[in-house]
Amino acid sequence: MNEIIVNGMSFSIPLFIIAVGGIYSERSGVTNLALEGFMGAGAFFGALFTALTAGVFASTSNLPMYLSLFVAMAGGALYAIIHAVLCIKFKANQVISGVVVNILAMALTDFLTSQINESVLGHSADKFILNVFPRLTVESLTGIPVLGGFFTNAYIFEFIIIAVAVVAWYVMYKTRYGMRLRACGDNPYAVDAAGCNVGRIQFAAVMVSGALSGLGGMCFAYSVFGHYSTSIYAGYGYLAIAALIFGNWKIPATLGACLLFGFARAAGYSLIQYLELPGTYSDLIMILPYVLTLLLLMIFSKNNRAPRALGEIYDKGKR
Numbered sequence: 518m519n520e521i522i523v524n525g526m527s528f529s530i531p532l533f534i535i536a537v538g539g540i541y542s543e544r545s546g547v548t549n550l551a552l553e554g555f556m557g558a559g560a561f562f563g564a565l566f567t568a569l570t571a572g573v574f575a576s577t578s579n580l581p582m583y584l585s586l587f588v589a590m591a592g593g594a595l596y597a598i599i600h601a602v603l604c605i606k607f608k609a610n611q612v613i614s615g616v617v618v619n620i621l622a623m624a625l626t627d628f629l630t631s632q633i634n635e636s637v638l639g640h641s642a643d644k645f646i647l648n649v650f651p652r653l654t655v656e657s658l659t660g661i662p663v664l665g666g667f668f669t670n671a672y673i674f675e676f677i678i679i680a681v682a683v684v685a686w687y688v689m690y691k692t693r694y695g696m697r698l699r700a701c702g703d704n705p706y707a708v709d710a711a712g713c714n715v716g717r718i719q720f721a722a723v724m725v726s727g728a729l730s731g732l733g734g735m736c737f738a739y740s741v742f743g744h745y746s747t748s749i750y751a752g753y754g755y756l757a758i759a760a761l762i763f764g765n766w767k768i769p770a771t772l773g774a775c776l777l778f779g780f781a782r783a784a785g786y787s788l789i790q791y792l793e794l795p796g797t798y799s800d801l802i803m804i805l806p807y808v809l810t811l812l813l814l815m816i817f818s819k820n821n822r823a824p825r826a827l828g829e830i831y832d833k834g835k836r
Contacts, residue, residue, distance in 0.1 A: 531734075546701045557749050593732070681732065
């Protein structure tokens with residue numbers, strides 16, 4: 518049971534912070550299918566930082582790994598500007614923009630990874646190798662039945678992400694900016710009439726989306742893959758979109774959806790090991806979260822209430 522909890526949390530928590538990024542964008546009224554590209558681009562910058570500073574820090578130092586999380590957030594936020602400019606400044610179709618941003622991220626990071634490895638790092642490879650992220654066990658809590666698994670051999674970035682998510686929740690629901698952001702997703706013309714700059718609020722929301730997605734992407738690189746390459750574009754951004762829709766664009770409910778997906782994935786792998794099935798069956802288990810997503814959306818989608826102005830191109834002149 519502990520193994521399922523440990524593996525489930527290492528997948529669910531990064532997925533959750535990516536979904537929170539999507540909530541920020543979509544609650545502001547900007548449809549965001551670009552989470553996959555944001556997380557991949559952000560992780561690229563974080564992994565590049567780790568590769569370039571490999572000889573700067575002591576071999577036993579964990580500081581580069583923690584710094585890479587902040588670099589990934591900055592990289593994701595910068596890359597998100599593309600989507601923000603296309604959708605807000607040039608009023609492009611938001612769905613098409615998201616798809617293009619995803620394709621561009623995959624192609625561009627694949628090319629840059631190979632070129633930087635060859636010309637700067639001096640070896641031919643299409644990926645950046647990452648160190649093992651430190652884990653934490655709270656000995657005083659591990660004896661608690663079931664709940665003890667959440668404090669056993671957990672990645673430290675899980676606690677970092679939870680702290681960031683709490684801050685994101687507070688900003689969304691307890692600050693003036695969060696109130697205006699949510700109002701932009703429902704009635705941007707009312708926000709404009711109140712004297713606020715709708716475009717600026719939405720632009721900031723999309724950049725926050727990029728930053729949180731970059732953080733989640735970097736954590737996936739550390740926990741799921743152990744390296745950075747195009748394999749990080751494994752559909753997790755789209756799964757995060759499904760989680761936020763299932764969570765009805767609410768942060769606490771979205772956490773529940775991500776935990777459900779993560780534990781389904783971890784339970785599937787544990788089942789394969791228990792039944793001693795061939796390794797090829799692990800590929801089949803990869804589809805479990807997506808099958809579960811389809812089933813849940815079929816059952817609960819009629820109760821979902823998206824922001825009323827989601828996907829609408831805001832034009833101040835039409836007010």
